[in-house]
Amino acid sequence: MRITGLILILLLGGLLIYGALDFPIWGDPQSPASNHLSPYYIEHTMTDTSVPNVVTSVLADYRGYDTMFETVVIFTAGIVSFFLLRIFKKAVPESRLYRHIPTGVTLRIEKGGKVPDESNHFERIDSVWIPYDLVIRTTCRMIIPFIQIFALYVIAHGHHSPGGGFQGGVIFGASVVLFAIGFNLRQAIKQLGEKFVTFMCALGVSIYAGTGIFCVLMKSKYLDYSALAALFGTDPVTARSHGILIVEIGVGIAVMAAMIMLYYNLASAGKHDEGL
Amino acid sequence: MNDVLTFIISRSNYIIYILLMMLGMYGIFAKKNYMKKIIGMNILQTAIILFFISISAKRGATIPILEIHNDHGTHATAQAINYINPLPHVLMLTAIVVAVATLGVALAMAIKIYTDFKTIEEDKILSELEKNAKNENG
């Protein structure tokens, strides 16, 4: 298998290099890819949507359908990870570790033993024993708000600089993942529950699709944001800019929730018990 | 010889994309471990992304964020020759996010396989499946 694979791959590489002989030289301004559709986008994005970042305007306005179904793909991935891995049956673990907070003593409670209540005095810790991680916890606590504000900035400022819903959503999700790693998974799930996250994921997709349906209700085409001009009280060009922002927020929410769902399910193998 | 050198210099990105694509394919074909297969799949995806970004590059052009500061840009129109082609960027931006979605699903399947078979090596799983089939028949 290894030899057959190698021969096939070398054959493929030879064919591709033969094909690459006909490619335009790297960086050629007259290459066919840059001559047909993209000049229209670059020259008309300001007059059509008043968004200077061409990537954002093409992503959310000119090719809005593409991005909408991309968001649906992300949503599907989150749902699939849930259905593949989630185990609801609460198996009693072999032994559990608890830490007595005032003294820092770690207790190991065997199967069948009396488990202390979650209170201010006892805290459950993962079975991979971790020492007192004061530095990590304090750093996480201080850095997470800034990460979240940066994520919101990235979503909101996608019109004028690199960024947008996908990046901002992923960064926001990463802040929750950092919380789950720095503290523990149970605490993260207590803060952002599974139902809430799934709801947010569906909400993001619904915001995107709902914007399109709203445009249809305003007697225009699906995802034609200029129909929202009456709603915002602006001219159609600015309305398209605002419509892109709404759509980006929807994308951001959906991507954030999907990333958190993927992490919850993968890190605990579906048990939502002990994380990374 | 000179032709080969000009080909390599003027199309170095394409050669790297072909190398990465072969590497990813090799990972999917020849590696027995599912994690390695998943890494190979991701390398294959990034090779395609590298190809698309390479055809979007333009010599002497800047990033596709327009530098027009009046309200609606009605006075100055942007010249397409001055900006890098944004269309492949858009396609690949979404492709990267889909790549992480497929990665998540693939890893979920790997974990599921591990909980069922206690291994993620393909040959061991196949031999175990054969053994199970024999037991059922005989």
Added chain:
Amino acid sequence: MIWQIELIILVLVVLFGIGALAVKDLLSAAILFGAYSFMLCLLWAIMGAVDVAFTEASVGAGISTVLFVAAVLRTTRRTDD
């Protein structure tokens, strides 16, 4: 676009890719794959695709690596190939 930097990064991309596939320890493979993604992110920033570079930095080098490490810890770390 400085061609020396681009050449170095292109070589590093291939090296990290080979390393991620060749190394026997799956946790190392996950980390090398993160490094590979980050090199690609630099490459795209050089080639002027800033949005793609941003996405790759947050998705490829960030979340993907975390998911990989999580999956490796939930399965096994050793492999024979």
